[in-house]
Amino acid sequence: MKIDLQFIWTALIELLSVVPTTLAITAVSMLCGLAIGIVVALIRRYRVPVLNSVAASYVTFIRGTPMLTHLLIIYFGLPVIIDSLAVQFGWSFRSVSIPMIGFAYISFSITAGAYLSEVVRSGLQAVEKGQLEAAYSIGMTTRQAMGRIVFPQAFAIILPSLSNSTISMLHGSTLVFTVSVVDINAKSQIIASSNWKFFEAYIAAAIIYWGITILIERLSALLEKRINIYNRGGVT
Incomplete structure (x- = not known):
């Protein structure tokens, strides 16, 4: 078997056009997920009545089921809910939008x-x-204490885990091809379908994913370094 290096390069160039899609999915999912995660974590930490049980069930269910299952449930279930509500309340908005x-x-x-x-x-x-x-003891409210003291320290502690979660989400984003979204993985299949050089196309995709992963690791390391300097009271 002879590897077509020229086609790997060609595939790399073509795959660059869908890199923004993959990055957008990863970034939006992580930012929104972090916002959800903070709310759920606070609910569970302070054991808010009723909401604590709901939050615990949510975490258990999501962590106990595959990511692809979540995507398919949303893809097939959300339109039914939206269209039903639209009919009931007379909305002009439909799931096809x-x-x-x-x-x-x-x-x-x-x-x-x-x-x-x-x-x-x-x-x-x-x-x-x-x-x-x-x-x-110095008169801060709970909100002030959490925002100025607790969360900055907690963020420094969880930064490595956030970096790993971002990389996992980047790799998990390959599942979007099941709902007809063309990302790096899906594009590589489209490129290879013209000449059946799937091996070369997937190598090109792997190179891009590897590069993005290295970039995330580097950015995380730089951010961690700056945070550690700040926590020690240093300057940059």
Whole structure:
């Protein structure tokens, strides 16, 4: 078997056009998932009545089922719910107006939220309770103490886990081809379908994923370094 190096290069160039799609899915899912994760983590940390049980069930269900299952449930179930509500309340909006990538954003954000809630919760628990009590002693409210003292330290603690979760989401984004979204993985299949050089096309895709992963690791390392300098009271 002879590897066509020229085709690998050609595939690499063509795959660059869909890199923004993959990055958008990863970034939106992680940002929305982090917001969900923070809310769920706080609910579970402070054991908010009723909501605590709902949050715990959400985390257990999402972590106990595959990512692809979440995507398919959203893809097939959300339109039914939206269209039913539209008919009931007379809305002009219909599920056909939702772009395919929208289903990926919603599904992956929900998935990321469950996993990141545990990451955030572990970070909050790692911060000594004495620091929160010290904040109260100088007149800070709970919101001020959490925002100025607890969360910055917790973020520094969970940064490596956030980096790993981002990389996992990047790789998990390959599932979007099941709902007709063309990302790096799907594009590589399209490129190879013209001449059946799937091996070369997948090598090109792997190179791009590898490059993005290295970039995420580098950015995470730089951010971690700056945060550590800040926590030590240094300057840059």
